[in-house]
Amino acid sequence: MLSKEISFVWAEDLQGNIGYKGKLPWRLPNDLKFFKEVTSYKPIVMGRKTFESFPNLLPNRLHVVLTRNQQLKTLYRDNPQVIVYNSVEDIKKWMNKLQVPEVCIIGGAEIFDIFVDSVTKLYRTQVNHVFNGDTKMIPIDYDMFNLVLQINGKTDKKNIYPHTFQIFKKKEVNYTH
Template sequence: MITIIAAAGENNELGKDNDLVWHLPHDFKRFKQLTTGHFIIMGRKTFESFPKPLPNRTHVIITRNKDYTPKVPEGREQDVIVVHSLDAALLKASADKQPFVIGGGEIYKQSIEASDKIELTRVHSTFDADTFFPEIDQSQWEKISEVRHDKDEKHSFAFTYETWVRK
């Protein structure tokens, strides 16, 4: 089962200048809880937005650059795999029963047809962004759960965890 995991604003905004446009600590905790121990598939820019590889996950980086060598701390090389297509990424991640596609926008667009589930954090505001999540076609997807989190002292925006499965 291939799962897309993302956080997007009301107009499907993902981020700007290769960064998130909000800070939601509970969403980070949920992302960590769901993806730890799994393969995470991402584009090069998403990988490079991390200060270092995320712990306890195998990173599958998609890039068109055949000469790309990611910067990886010594001893973490086995946690990073570079491939040159979504198909190659899915093949590498097939060792995991639950790989996650974690972005960015272009990788989400490419992978939505191959995915079985979407874990979407819908951030209840609009944002200035340059990267967007694809529209969820409700003729192909069904929302099976939603859990709202109101704005509070740690979260500047209300948000809802939405789980979608392919019909």
Template sequence: MISFIWAEDLDGTIGKNGQLPWHLPADMRRFKEFTTNHTIVMGKRTYESLKRPLPQRRNIVLSNALEPIDGVEIVRDAAELETVLKSLTDDVYIIGGAIVFSTTFGWVNQLIKTVVSGHFAGDTKMIPIDYDKWQLTDRTEYSADETNKYDYAFETWHRK
């Protein structure tokens, strides 16, 4: 299964200066639970924001500009990425950014989304998604607490 996994605010903002505009430990735990021991796919800027390959994952970066990096599989274009993904039997998680989301949208059959209840300044928005073509299969809402400073919801969607 190929899934998008991301967090956005109420305006669809997903990033600011290459980082998340909020700190939400519950979302980071969820991300880790889904992606550990699986393949993750990201763009160059998302990889650079992480500063290193994420451990216990197969890290694939879509970029025609990166030099080889230990622990990272670099694919140079969408066609090469599609070939690699079609050869996998494992779950794949597309983690961003917006260009990679746009490039891979047609291949995805699950959306794993965190909605952060707030409005944050940012420079990157999630790509438009027509949710009429998706079925919401799970939504769990959480209130802010000492660790997570914002209300948030975890959602899972499947392509109809």
């Protein structure tokens, strides 16, 4: 168990699709704004494919990449905005030592799966449309979470798909004997 808030941050369509050919299947500036608000000034943990899907490094965030690719570690060894880990054990040790209240896991599906037993908070954008997708979000047991906030996103010329922002917190477990 990790000692801080572990959050998942993602957007999915009505069929659970989160990616298509290494990119988001939709264009939704409101979701990008929400993602920025949630993740700014927090470490963001991702796999190599998610990392490589960014056009540039995201400002005001520490990028933590879990990959078996050794070249990535060499490429970013002198960049203080990127840390590359090659094992789950190493990244979990790093997370436990980290002096921040929250770490954001941002994908892809394999990375979400690694941390599903540790997640305490969910930031989900539900895109109310169906898209072509080749990557789905992992199953989440929503019975273990309370929905604490839900906001309908505004649709307009730039945000043509209806969408909803949701925040869930893990339910407290009371052990009584």
